[in-house]
Amino acid sequence: MSSTNAPFMLEVNNLNKKFGDVHAVRNLNFQIRKGEIFGFLGPNGAGKTTTMRMVTCFIPPTSGSIRIDGHDTATDSLSVRRKIGYLPENNPIYNDMTVEEYLKFVAEIRGMKGDRQTSRIRELFAICGLTKTADRQIGKLSKGYRQRAGLAQAMMHDPDLLILDEPMSGLDPNQIIEIRNLIKKMGQEKTVIYCSHILSEVSATCDRILIINDGQLVASGTPEELTSRSARGxxxxxxxxxxxxxxxxxxxxxxxxxxxxxxxxxxxxxxxxxxxxxxxxxxxxxxxxxxxxxxxxxxxxxxxxxxxxxxxxxxxx
Amino acid sequence: MNNVMAFFKKEFKSFFISPIAYVFITVYLVVTNFLFFQGFFIINQADMRGYFSLLPWVFLFFVPAITMRSWAEEKKVHTLELLLTWPVSDIEVVLGKFLACFCFLTTAILLSITIPITIVAMGNPDMGPIVGGYLGAILMGAAYLAIGLWVSSNTENQIIAFILGVVATFILFMIGNPFVTMVAPKWMVPIFGYIGLGNHFESIQRGVVDSRDVIYYLSIVGFFLFLNVQSLGSRKWE
The missing domain is CATH 3.30.70.3100 (Alpha-Beta Plaits)
Structure with missing residues (x-):
């Protein structure tokens, strides 16, 4: 559904992040249009997660700016955070709560109450295949189910921009296919950023891909454009x-x-x-x-x- | 305000999900009752002065045990990253966590109601100092909690959060203690006496609720909650 003239969902300008002497992200520039499924690729330690943390307002950039649907992360962080659904790397989650308690808590944070809350949670149970595990404590679930609970958290408010950092880790092949279809479905209406180092995953799902290495952008384009760049042809x-x-x-x-x-x-x-x-x-x-x-x-x-x-x-x- | 309530409910419930809450309350009640009744029958007076004078010392160990988990755990399992990317302000989260700890501690304190009941059954105590003592204990507890929470927000290790919490509250408590004020330079004595965590409690538990003492505890709470918000804002970890 990515159209070439849709307005920008995310604009990143001259983004830099330094941790002491480590220059984790250098002069990163890119834009994502509404309705794109955008793959964010790079080897481990390339700066993917750092970039996403800046986009989600968890850490501030050293310099540069990030705008999400026109809102600047530095000055309008609450509006930005309302638009974003984020599944961080390794899916941090409150292990002592049950799946239902957790999603109720998230729904409250997202300002959903009463019938709207109940129906949305029921909907997410169905979408993510969590119905049977609703009453189980999250910490006692298998990794795949915990991942689904994390995904349900990110999708709670049907966010305009869904950011998934390594969402497939710990999933079996069947679950991967399910989640991939889910992402594609989300991407029909919403914008999705998908960080990964699993290339087959990204090329199967994404409309456009950006590759970063050592904090710098090294290539971007559609999967076809990128593969045609291969020296081996x-x-x-x-x-x-x-x-x-x-x-x-x-x-x-x-x-x-x-x-x-x-x-x-x-x-x-x-x-x-x-x-x-x-x-x-x-x-x-x-x-x-x-x-x-x-x-x-x-x-x-x-x-x-x-x-x-x-x-x-x-x-x- | 809705967000504060959401965090309050979640945190308060999480105390009772694990056995920690029950163990905590049981141990707290057993220890304080034992220490109190040990001397009570010897002194043979129908008041709770002995009980309340224990509390500043007992709180030194019990309050950091309540707060040590709050932030350290969030940082350790990285749920902090999730939490701070939700549309909630730092202040709301800090207040929610503080209120949860506060209600938990207040519950534990009020469960010692069996002591005044026993005393009323056996003698004819002056209720003023007892009510004042409870009010003072709750205020003092709130100050200890705010300090403990701030300490917890600076580490991802619960044990360190506990130990530093004990140390921080101990220092602030000892500053006003005669041990220190006797040897401190003359001009510092009134300052130390004012800052000390325990001194204001003593006047409240005599049954005199002076607004200066209440303001003291509330400003300690406010100050350390402010520091707590600041340490979240700095995001220095990682």
Whole structure:
């Protein structure tokens, strides 16, 4: 649902945070439009959590400004906090309360009373799959259920901006799919910021991604834009029965191919890695080339550049 | 105000979720009753002076035990991060926590009502000093609590919060004690005497509720709650 001209939900300008000598966030600039699911990526210790803490008004920036739906976090923190639903890293939660007591408490803080409170809590129980655990003490629940209670807390007031810091930690694959669908559903109307270092998660869920490393922005764009930046590009793995030099020469002559490497030879079979510069689909050309030469073909596989590669390139060294 | 009430309810309930509250109240009552009745029959007077003179000392250990958890625990399990990103002001949270501790301590103090009942049954006490004593105990307790809460907001370790709470209240108590005022320079004696936590309690428990004493305790409470809000605002941890 992200439209390119929707108004900004979050604007971060020249954001800096120093802890003593440690420069945790440096000159960060980015904007998020309303209705986007925004992935915030970076290796551990890159400054993701610090940035989110500043966005949620937990700690003040050293310099720079943050505006949420037009409200500045420094001067209008209460309005900002009313708009935000936040699930911090590691899901801090009051372990001695039951799920229902906790959500009632959160609802009260969010200014919900009476019937509205009861119906919203019942709704959240259904959405997050907590109905059966309503009376259980949070500390005695499994990590997955605690995570759901934390998520219910963040979604209590149907926030305009939902910030989730590593929301999938401790969840099993089924729960991950459930929560992912939940996030996508939220993202149809609301803005979601999703911090993670799990790339497959982010690329499956987010409309736009920002990668930070060492407190600095290193890349941003849609998942497709980012993967196209990969130095290794698109690849085809071809396994044919022929001579090494013949194969190399033949594949190199296909238009669009930027390089060919023979990766393995066994008996007369050899595996070639054919790299394409653009996002061009040359599967058919490769197949025709093999057929023309009369070689036997046992494998032809397309490998798209992955976000992992881009991430590693950008955040290492 | 709604937020203060929400935090008050949550904190007050949390005392009673775990056995801590019951253990605390039981131990408090047993210790104070034992120490009081030990001397009561020997002195053989129908008043509670012995009881109230124990309280400044007993509170030194019992009050920090109530407050040590308040902030230290929130910081340790990082719920503070959650709490401070909710749309509540720091003052509201501080007041909510203080009121919860205050009501808990008041409950414990008032449960010693069995002592005046016993005394009334056995003799004919002057009720003025007894009512005054209870009022003074509650005011003094509030001052101890505010100090304990502030100490707790500066650490994430409950044990440290407890020990420093004992030390802080002890210092403020001893400053006005004759031990110190006898050796302190002459010009400082009235100041120390005024600041000391115990001195104002003594005049209230004689049955004289002087507004100066009430104002003293309320300003101690106000001052340390203010410091507590400040230490939340600084967010220096991490």
């Amino acid at each position: 698109n690849r085809y793995i071809v396994r044919v029965k022929t001579d090494r030099n013949d194969a190399e020469a033949a594949f190199r002559s296909i238009p669009g191919v930027s390089s060919v490497a023979i990766t393995a030879v066994a008996d007369q079979w050899l595996s070639a890695e054919v790299v394409v510069a653009d996002r061009e689909d040359i599967g058919e050309s490769i197949f025709k080339c093999v057929v023309d030469k009369g070689w036997s073909l046992s494998e032809l596989k397309h490998e798209a550049a992955s976000l992992e590669e881009v991430f590693t390139q950008l955040t290492r060294g």
